[in-house]
Amino acid sequence: MQLFHSPTSPFVRKVLVTAHETGLAARIELLPANPWEQPPALTAINPLSKVPALLTDDGTILYDSPVICEYLDSLHGGARLVPESGAQRWQVLRVQALADGILDAAVLRRLELLRPTHLQSPDWLALQAATIGRGLDALEHEAVEWGGETDLGRITAACALGYLDFRFGDEQWRTTRENLHRWYAAFRLRPSMTATAHPEG
Ligand SMILES: N[C@@H](CCC(=O)N[C@@H](CS)C(=O)NCC(=O)O)C(=O)O
Missing domain, CATH: 1.20.1050.10 (Glutathione S-transferase Yfyf (Class Pi); Chain A, domain 2)
Structure with missing residues (x-):
């Protein structure tokens, strides 16, 4: 998986914390991006030019942080970070x-x-x-x-x-x-x- 990343973004940090908590951090490649510069590599993935944005291994594009975090939560076998119901x-x-x-x-x-x-x-x-x-x-x-x-x-x-x-x-x-x-x-x-x-x- 590839994650458009800025070290100062709290929303990116939220995704990374989730990745660590779910044991998935090593599967994520970080792609540095300054969203305020609207770089084409980022806008091609997220037209809003915001980080975080994730490209999954099967080519699915995901944003924003709540969506990415729920996706990561669906990939592991541990206790869910978002309970499925109730x-x-x-x-x-x-x-x-x-x-x-x-x-x-x-x-x-x-x-x-x-x-x-x-x-x-x-x-x-x-x-x-x-x-x-x-x-x-x-x-x-x-x-x-x-x-x-x-x-x-x-x-x-x-x-x-x-x-x-x-x-x-x-x-x-x-x-x-x-x-x-x-x-x-x-x-x-x-x-x-x-x-x-x-x-x-
Ligand atoms: N609702 C979004 C917010 C993401 C967001 O605002 N990211 C900021 C960086 S902290 C950004 O990329 N802003 C660029 C812009 O608004 O042009 C999420 O949860 O991912």
Whole structure:
């Protein structure tokens, strides 16, 4: 399998963490891509020019990260990261959507902050920050019962928290979110997380 990859993308990291958790990491070849440059090799696979995008061994094209992660989850014989049915399935998918939404807002905020200061919109930045804050509060509620087990929702949550530390490290999301803080302190040490950490800086 070939995965269009950027080391700073939290959505790519989510796919890689999933690959490690399912024992499939060694089967994935990483193809470096800067999606913002809209490289033809990537747009030929994903017309949206977003990473992650996956080309499977039989030539099937898959995006975005929820689809790729469910595909990987269908390839292994261990416990499913997305339960196949029942209330647990919908809970896991909801947490994934929540954490993906936090990431969408965080990436938008990051992009706005990369623009020249005089072009930045304080209202837009405040809107994204508010979305992230409410999302984290909801995750804090979800995390009340989280222990050492994993699933795709928690993998996505961990990648969201890792991205906030990576890009907004001076902001104190932990201060008012004791459950998340406790849970993430342990989850971030999983081999799947340490093997996929964002680069420094
Ligand atoms: N919903 C997508 C989001 C992917 C995404 O936003 N990726 C960013 C990098 S972090 C990207 O490639 N952006 C390029 C663009 O929007 O042009 C997923 O879950 O895979």
